[in-house]
Amino acid sequence: MAGLTFALPRTVPAVKVRRRFDVTGWAFVGPATLIVVGLSLFPAVWAFFISRAKWNGISPGVPVGWTNYARLAQDPDMLAAARHTLLLAALFVPASIGLGMLVAVALNQRIRLIGFYRTCIFVPYVASAAATGILASFVFNPQFGAANQVLRTLGLPTQQFLESPSQALYVICLIALWGEVGFTTVIYLAALQDIPAELVEAAKMDGASRWRVFRHITLPELRPVTVFAAVWQTITAVQLFDLIYTTTRGGPLNSTQTVVYYIYELAFQTQRLGYGAAAAYLLFAVTLLLTLGIIWYSRRRGSEVF
Amino acid sequence: MRRLPFSPWHLLLMPLALLFVLPLVQMVLTSFMSNAEINQFPPKLIPSSLHLSGWTALLTETSALRWLGNSIVVSAVSVVAHLALCSTAGYGFARLKFAGRGVAFLVVVATVMVPIQLLMIPTYLMFARIGIVDTLAAAFVPWLASAFGIFLMRQFFLSLPAELEEAALIDGCGRWRTFRSIVLPLARPALATLAVFTLLSSWNDLLWPLVAISDDSRFTLQVGLATFQGTRHTEWSQLMAGNVLATMPLILAFLVAQKRFIATMSFTGLKG
Numbered sequence: 001m002a003g004l005t006f007a008l009p010r011t012v013p014a015v016k017v018r019r020r021f022d023v024t025g026w027a028f029v030g031p032a033t034l035i036v037v038g039l040s041l042f043p044a045v046w047a048f049f050i051s052r053a054k055w056n057g058i059s060p061g062v063p064v065g066w067t068n069y070a071r072l073a074q075d076p077d078m079l080a081a082a083r084h085t086l087l088l089a090a091l092f093v094p095a096s097i098g099l100g101m102l103v104a105v106a107l108n109q110r111i112r113l114i115g116f117y118r119t120c121i122f123v124p125y126v127a128s129a130a131a132t133g134i135l136a137s138f139v140f141n142p143q144f145g146a147a148n149q150v151l152r153t154l155g156l157p158t159q160q161f162l163e164s165p166s167q168a169l170y171v172i173c174l175i176a177l178w179g180e181v182g183f184t185t186v187i188y189l190a191a192l193q194d195i196p197a198e199l200v201e202a203a204k205m206d207g208a209s210r211w212r213v214f215r216h217i218t219l220p221e222l223r224p225v226t227v228f229a230a231v232w233q234t235i236t237a238v239q240l241f242d243l244i245y246t247t248t249r250g251g252p253l254n255s256t257q258t259v260v261y262y263i264y265e266l267a268f269q270t271q272r273l274g275y276g277a278a279a280a281y282l283l284f285a286v287t288l289l290l291t292l293g294i295i296w297y298s299r300r301r302g303s304e305v306f
Numbered sequence: 307m308r309r310l311p312f313s314p315w316h317l318l319l320m321p322l323a324l325l326f327v328l329p330l331v332q333m334v335l336t337s338f339m340s341n342a343e344i345n346q347f348p349p350k351l352i353p354s355s356l357h358l359s360g361w362t363a364l365l366t367e368t369s370a371l372r373w374l375g376n377s378i379v380v381s382a383v384s385v386v387a388h389l390a391l392c393s394t395a396g397y398g399f400a401r402l403k404f405a406g407r408g409v410a411f412l413v414v415v416a417t418v419m420v421p422i423q424l425l426m427i428p429t430y431l432m433f434a435r436i437g438i439v440d441t442l443a444a445a446f447v448p449w450l451a452s453a454f455g456i457f458l459m460r461q462f463f464l465s466l467p468a469e470l471e472e473a474a475l476i477d478g479c480g481r482w483r484t485f486r487s488i489v490l491p492l493a494r495p496a497l498a499t500l501a502v503f504t505l506l507s508s509w510n511d512l513l514w515p516l517v518a519i520s521d522d523s524r525f526t527l528q529v530g531l532a533t534f535q536g537t538r539h540t541e542w543s544q545l546m547a548g549n550v551l552a553t554m555p556l557i558l559a560f561l562v563a564q565k566r567f568i569a570t571m572s573f574t575g576l577k578g
Binding site: 036152 | 330347407427431432512536
């Protein structure tokens with residue numbers, strides 16, 4: 001994305017009193033820096049110490065070394081949660097990228113009603129994930145939800161949706177797409193509008209079909225955005241919480257329990273702070289690895305994004 | 307304007323647009339139905355007449371108005387603090403020379419990597435020790451400033467030509483006055499983007515306030531609704547009325563300032 005490149009600082013030169021200047025500089029950056037660093041670096045280090053203890057937050061913690069991490073690797077609930085999280089990411093990331101790209105190409109056409117379409121497609125992104133979840137549990141309600149009403153009208157069998165252990169995770173993925181496609185669409189749309197019109201014109205003059213123009217000119221130009229979207233949507237999918245909290249709360253039969261939801265339960269429902277912190281560190285490590293993996297893969301394919 | 311021929315893209319866009327917006331329409335319509343009407347079979351999608359029972363129940367049986375007030379306070383404090391703190395810090399990192407600037411900026415940017423899930427346990431413990439758990443402060447303190455905000459403002463100030471400020475400084479205008487009366491007025495677009503970003507994130511946040519606040523009278527709207535849904539998951543008109551209350555302020559703001567919202571969205575994604 002254009003806005004996220006590092007530019008070299010262009011400082012105002014020629015002020016002699018260096019010491020006074022230092023005070024001014026820190027007066028400007030100090031408060032915000034203190035808040036940001038104090039609320040992330042310090043707690044992150046503390047979380048590491050907590051993760052190496054058995055602690056309920058009230059009685060004194062007992063240091064247990066790496067035991068929490070070792071137990072997590074064999075905890076069936078953790079493994080199931082990891083499977084659900086990865087499945088969700090594997091469905092959500094490609095779908096949100098593909099759909100976002102398609103909708104962006106469509107919204108980039110000069111046709112009537114385009115303003116109306118754009119507004120409709122972006123509005124869900126503004127709605128909170130919590131409200132989206134509550135609305136979705138109504139729409140997908142097996143008895144009187146609109147989703148089953150549509151199936152009935154089409155003469156198809158009705159479904160249990162969020163109440164079925166085999167369907168709930170897929171439905172949540174659909175709902176997440178509804179709320180998030182606006183984002184991938186917007187960044188693809190911005191990228192499409194940045195493609196120089198001469199490139200496309202030249203290819204058309206040379207007799208390239210629409211599809212070939214898309215395949216050989218548009219798609220390569222969009223690659224940096226795709227890498228960014230892949231990283232961003234992976235993080236979004238892995239950290240999904242609000243939607244699950246307001247639809248299934250991890251059920252039915254734990255079928256939608258993701259790692260983040262499990263951490264929340266461990267730390268704030270069952271007060272196993274040390275174990276929860278260890279799970280959070282594992283999640284952090286895996287997210288970091290996934291992100292680095294995507295960047296490494298895209299570099300090998302020849303896109304420099306980060 | 308030239309009349310455009312019918313395009314096959316309509317066949318994709320029209321159903322998609324309806325798919326995205328109809329659930330929101332149904333949300334509003336359902337908030338004006340009676341529960342009997344919602345529960346009848348086959349389901350009705352349009353209310354027979356305007357029933358206000360969901361709304362009156364929401365306003366009398368829950369503290370929804372109080373939650374709305376709390377959300378407004380949390381978002382207002384977050385936006386104002388964000389604008390003040392991130393613009394000054396962004397300016398400092400972009401323009402001022404001082405010892406430790408490079409390191410400090412790198413550390414700030416690096417904090418973006420640390421996810422909320424890792425921070426929530428120690429932050430909760432920290433807030434409990436200084437006694438702000440279960441207060442509105444618990445909800446807005448993490449939103450007072452952000453690495454993203456500092457980064458955004460720094461990038462913007464770097465793109466401004468320095469000559470204007472130099473002239474003011476040479477004329478004897480102090481750093482602070484130069485910033486306030488010369489630089490800040492030029493930064494309006496960046497400030498607007500930052501305000502939208504902060505408003506969306508603080509208003510829509512669920513996980514953190516859910517963790518930090520358990521006192522019903524201090525809930526934000528999102529937490530209040532999520533909790534309320536857990537206990538009354540069959541009273542749909544009431545729930546949908548709450549949903550309208552929680553989403554409409556931002557949807558209306560979006561409709562009014564669509565360009566600004568889209569600019570913010572294309573700068574970063576922000577939903578959890």
